[in-house]
Amino acid sequence: MLEIKELKKEYAGTTVVDIDHLIINAGETVGIVGNNGAGKTTLFRMLLDLIRPLSGEILSKGKNVAQDEQWKNYTASFLDEGFLINYLTPEEYFLFIGSLQQYSPSEVMNYLIPYTELFNGEIMNSGKYIRDFSMGNQNKIGIVAALLQNPELLILDEPFANLDPTTQIRLKDHLKTLKTKQLTTLISSHDLNHVTDVCERIILFEKGKIIKDMYTNENTLKELEAYFSLKTF
Numbered sequence: 001m002l003e004i005k006e007l008k009k010e011y012a013g014t015t016v017v018d019i020d021h022l023i024i025n026a027g028e029t030v031g032i033v034g035n036n037g038a039g040k041t042t043l044f045r046m047l048l049d050l051i052r053p054l055s056g057e058i059l060s061k062g063k064n065v066a067q068d069e070q071w072k073n074y075t076a077s078f079l080d081e082g083f084l085i086n087y088l089t090p091e092e093y094f095l096f097i098g099s100l101q102q103y104s105p106s107e108v109m110n111y112l113i114p115y116t117e118l119f120n121g122e123i124m125n126s127g128k129y130i131r132d133f134s135m136g137n138q139n140k141i142g143i144v145a146a147l148l149q150n151p152e153l154l155i156l157d158e159p160f161a162n163l164d165p166t167t168q169i170r171l172k173d174h175l176k177t178l179k180t181k182q183l184t185t186l187i188s189s190h191d192l193n194h195v196t197d198v199c200e201r202i203i204l205f206e207k208g209k210i211i212k213d214m215y216t217n218e219n220t221l222k223e224l225e226a227y228f229s230l231k232t233f
């Protein structure tokens, strides 16, 4: 699904992403972990052609995302609240996103039914604009809007951040159900517990470089905890 080749990004002369070669296979659920400033969001922004690399390339289904827009037809993402439209209500926003997929309003509303529990009675019919929701609820709106696009490739930056524990568990359970749909998912997270629970493969980033790339097993969480607890700066 994705191939990254000799990808480099620098800010003010400091290398923040430096990946020799990385392949993400179709259908994989991949967790990206790393301390603050490791380069996770920068990588995601390059995957979405929001910023350009200094050198190297990102191929999505074999095509360079910076040169060919095909990836936009099958990729959905939520990186931060900047992806939302603040002056809309959640209903208006979901209908807008749905209309881009040619969904009728009733199709959109039907699609949202499985998210009733995740929304916890706080999102729909509240009469509020997106800008007036808490960060956690804005996250929920953004994640569900990304899923509404029925993507083949889903990119979520810290999806568990700002969510209450109940919602984190509901989101985690939902993300696990997506595995059966052959969706390729990239999730960055600081929550080692959740990310190892949801993802079958974990890539550990440090200063823009891949330090570990491993398939999840019963020891992965302990390994990651040991790695981060021994880390000295």
Ligand SMILES: Nc1ncnc2c1ncn2[C@@H]1O[C@H](COP(=O)(O)OP(=O)(O)OP(=O)(O)O)[C@@H](O)[C@H]1O
Pocket: 011, 012, 016, 034, 035, 036, 037, 038, 039, 040, 041, 042, 043
């Ligand atoms: N627009 C920018 N201008 C200058 N430096 C930037 C810019 N964007 C990111 N950086 C720097 O690039 C490095 C990687 O940042 P990035 O946000 O990708 O890390 P991250 O792994 O997502 O961190 P976090 O876990 O804190 O979200 C950091 O040192 C950051 O300060």
